[in-house]
Amino acid sequence: MPCSPPPFTPPRIRWRNRSFLHLLFLFSFPYSLHASLQSYDEGFVLDWLNKSTHLGLSTRCTESLSRVWPYLNMHDTLDVQRNYYHQSFGTGPGWLFLSRDQDRWVYRGYECLLAAGETVYSRSEHPMHFCYGLKEDEEPGTDAYSVCIPSPCEKEHKKLITLWQEMVDRDAVDQTKVDFTSCIASRHEKQWFELPIPVADFLFNALLSLFICLATVFHMHRGDEVKTMSQKLLLCFSLKKNLKKATCYPKDPQSTITCMFGLRFLTMAWTLVGHSFIFIQAYIGNVDKFKDEMVDSFWRQWITNFTLSVDVFLTLGGTVLSYSWFRKWLKNTTEPEPKWNSWGYWFKFYQHRVIRLWPAYLYTLMAVTLRLSVTHWHPMWPPTDPAVQCPVHWWQNALFINSLTENKCMPWTWYIGTEFIFYVVSPIFLLSLRKSPRFGVIVCMATIVASGALNVFKILQENFPPTQFLWRQPEIFNPNFIQHHVELYIKPQYRIGPYVVGILLGYFLADYQKVATKEPRSVRFIAGGWIISFVAMFWAMYGVYPSLQGWDWGVYHLIYGCTHRVVFSIGLAWVLYACHTGIGGWVNSFLSWKVIVPFSNLSYSAYLFHMIPVVLTYLLVPFPITYNSMWYIFAHCFVQLLISYVFAFICSTSIEYPALNMERLLLFNAPKMKKSHLKPVETAESELQMKD
Known part of the structure; x- marks a missing residue:
């Protein structure tokens, strides 16, 4: 695996400064795909991956994190999957997470899920979880954060989100640590026909039809x-x-x-x-x-x-x-x-x-x-x-x-x-x-x-x-x-x-x-x-x-x-x-x-x-x-x-x-x-x- 490039440290951008956002969109398109959220280049995300392997996480999670970059660069991994992966990482105003910016957070979630390479008929060998965190009170001035992590790290996702927060906002992390987190899996553990309650609902409808x-x-x-x-x-x-x-x-x-x-x-x-x-x-x-x-x-x-x-x-x-x-x-x-x-x-x-x-x-x-x-x-x-x-x-x-x-x-x-x-x-x-x-x-x-x-x-x-x-x-x-x-x-x-x-x-x-x-x-x-x-x-x-x-x-x-x-x-x-x-x-x-x-x-x-x-x-x-x-x-x-x-x-x-x-x-x-x-x-x- 080649050595990782130097990390890119993005400037802090506040959503209220619309004119600066427009300039940023025009002159640094690779780093800001959407005006309402801050995006990061591939090198910065790779630096986060490298640092995450030293967090003292479980062995299984650490190994999974170390395999993400090789997986994304495999010959049978599509370029779009690699782009989706780093584009799914983001930062944005926490109090607008479920409002003005919600469609962009959902969009990034899909990018993460698609980076896993799941299909309707086959399970990926590298499943992912899209995880996000924010302050529960969602006060103006605090941010929300999203990361795309291997599924074996789902139980330790809060540490990974905190690391991401420290990297993108070193000044505010001590004052505004995230206290609410959640994750979305790239695939259900079991499909509906393997679960008793959905099957029971299906049988009820079949009997009702009869x-x-x-x-x-x-x-x-x-x-x-x-x-x-x-x-x-x-x-x-x-x-x-x-x-x-x-x-x-x-x-x-x-x-x-x-x-x-x-x-x-x-x-x-x-x-x-x-x-x-x-x-x-x-x-x-x-x-x-x-x-x-x-x-x-x-x-x-x-x-x-x-x-x-x-x-x-x-x-x-x-x-x-x-x-x-x-x-x-x-x-x-x-x-x-x-x-x-x-x-x-x-x-x-x-x-x-x-x-x-x-x-x-x-x-x-x-x-x-x-x-x-x-x-x-x-x-x-x-x-x-x-x-x-x-x-x-x-x-x-x-x-x-x-x-x-x-x-x-x-x-x-x-x-x-x-x-x-x-x-x-x-x-x-x-x-x-x-x-x-x-x-x-x-x-x-x-x-x-x-x-x-x-x-x-x-x-x-x-x-x-x-x-x-x-x-x-x-x-x-x-x-x-x-x-x-x-x-x-x-x-x-x-x-x-x-x-x-x-x-x-x-x-x-x-x-x-x-x-x-x-x-x-x-x-x-x-x-x-x-x-x-x-x-x-x-x-x-x-x-x-x-x-x-x-x-x-x-x-x-x-x-x-x-x-x-x-x-x-x-x-x-x-x-x-x-x-x-x-x-x-x-x-x-x-x-x-x-x-x-x-x-x-x-x-x-x-x-x-x-x-x-x-x-x-x-x-x-x-x-x-x-x-x-x-x-x-x-x-x-x-x-x-x-x-x-x-x-x-x-x-x-x-x-x-x-x-x-x-x-x-x-x-x-x-x-x-x-x-x-x-x-x-x-x-x-x-x-x-x-x-x-």
């Missing part, structure tokens, strides 16, 4: 007319029965807001596109070009501001609940209306919601945690890996309180917890509107204003941008988008505005429906409504551009941050109103198209699963991805959406719909007690909204 086949055959043979309870329960799992449920169109379109079919499906697709464009960043080599094009192009803000899709779901959720509830109580009925102290009614009210959400949610939670997250031959990024986080935090999801915590298990499902909390407090708005429309409107408006004021206060307190910036963070704002996500973005008190707009809309639509003779609306009214709706939604979507560019418009950023979601919801409310009251024209025809109905009905399950194919398709293509065009990403989005709906079909027909069938059989059709009880409003099958 049971559904038996139920379907029984249904086709015996028909719907069965007598015993056990036979009726069996029919709940019939594929024939549940296919009809998934594709049904309401017999009376006026009883259902049919344009929601199209809105749910299109919003589901919009959400997937946004997530796909976020997560591809960890796999792109020329990521700076990608981020610049995403942020600088005005017309791409429909992607960079895709988080408005959540507000579509919130508006739809509030509208469906309110419309169904008020349609019942605005009719002439002998059943007494619920009051604040109608405990039995409200118990069933919440019970129906839990039964609506839980089966598919818990099924997906188990499938993602127990098997799907360990199906790939190497582990995922630990901070966001369901196989790592969900065994600890799953109960927060199950109790719908994940948005009140740090939302670590299946983080994309935060909305389910937030929307469930809105459902819990919805009687405040429903009963207020029912008792006195004027008072109810005041309560709703006061809630919207209070939520907006809380947004202003939090944005000012933490210097947050007006919405989540997931591609590039202007220097005038706090760049920690994970802090923004946990402290503001997912919290119910900041997001309730669009849901309340939906409740108000549902009330007015139900009130409109009860009027026998409808007054004609003028052309001026209709045109004005569409114009205002378009302007409101356009501004809410594209008005983020000044903030993305980092323009020093302080008051504008605050106004946009506290109002844009409600403004978007109001614009959407007009679309729903116009379509349902007969002035929607071709918009209503398209959104109510019968072909969209199955995709709409499967949207809840599709959302629960969609993040798995979003990551999967990027794992299956050569690394790294070179960004040249958006169309390559859209092709991935199409495949991801297709896979999501295949899983949604399986989940809905085997878990979600059978649970609803059993609820109807056991609860709604149960024999009446001697005392009459208030029944909760049962949402029409075709009105089941998407609960992303």
Whole structure:
């Protein structure tokens, strides 16, 4: 082995000095591949390897370290593997490790794993671990560090990270020693089919599929007319029965807001596109070009501001609940209306919601945690890996309180917890509107204003941008988008505005429906409504551009941050109103198209699963991805959406719909007690909204 070259001692670079970083990128490209993290040349990494063999580590680890350099220079080792190895070592701001810089740390992790030479079908003779360390409090001014070590050294990785820290930051090591470390292996010790729990999950799904086949055959043979309870329960799992449920169109379109079919499906697709464009960043080599094009192009803000899709779901959720509830109580009925102290009614009210959400949610939670997250031959990024986080935090999801915590298990499902909390407090708005429309409107408006004021206060307190910036963070704002996500973005008190707009809309639509003779609306009214709706939604979507560019418009950023979601919801409310009251024209025809109905009905399950194919398709293509065009990403989005709906079909027909069938059989059709009880409003099958 040739003697090692003199070590290269890199200068300390602080991320705040952007101009110096740009110069460094231009004049010393081999040492700084990515502007946000510090990189090191091959000689410096080799010097670390040489020093690490004198740390007094275990014999096996020391021998493995001494074999790394010969392995990287073997004739059958690719040059790219050697480059990946030293490029995976890095230093960067610790407090931005899980935020602004996360995609670059993940990228370096893949470089380390690929340097090991693992393949799907063969285990490497030189397995690696990508290890990182940082101060647990992640205070500004402290750094995070990454090293790529032989797998036999995994148990002693902290000593190796500390050595790396001493080499790159001699002045700060005594004051800021890392106290949190973690590693990712280049390959699972055992593949999923060698582990009992994933195999048990696989067998459970196989047996469930067999049971559904038996139920379907029984249904086709015996028909719907069965007598015993056990036979009726069996029919709940019939594929024939549940296919009809998934594709049904309401017999009376006026009883259902049919344009929601199209809105749910299109919003589901919009959400997937946004997530796909976020997560591809960890796999792109020329990521700076990608981020610049995403942020600088005005017309791409429909992607960079895709988080408005959540507000579509919130508006739809509030509208469906309110419309169904008020349609019942605005009719002439002998059943007494619920009051604040109608405990039995409200118990069933919440019970129906839990039964609506839980089966598919818990099924997906188990499938993602127990098997799907360990199906790939190497582990995922630990901070966001369901196989790592969900065994600890799953109960927060199950109790719908994940948005009140740090939302670590299946983080994309935060909305389910937030929307469930809105459902819990919805009687405040429903009963207020029912008792006195004027008072109810005041309560709703006061809630919207209070939520907006809380947004202003939090944005000012933490210097947050007006919405989540997931591609590039202007220097005038706090760049920690994970802090923004946990402290503001997912919290119910900041997001309730669009849901309340939906409740108000549902009330007015139900009130409109009860009027026998409808007054004609003028052309001026209709045109004005569409114009205002378009302007409101356009501004809410594209008005983020000044903030993305980092323009020093302080008051504008605050106004946009506290109002844009409600403004978007109001614009959407007009679309729903116009379509349902007969002035929607071709918009209503398209959104109510019968072909969209199955995709709409499967949207809840599709959302629960969609993040798995979003990551999967990027794992299956050569690394790294070179960004040249958006169309390559859209092709991935199409495949991801297709896979999501295949899983949604399986989940809905085997878990979600059978649970609803059993609820109807056991609860709604149960024999009446001697005392009459208030029944909760049962949402029409075709009105089941998407609960992303």
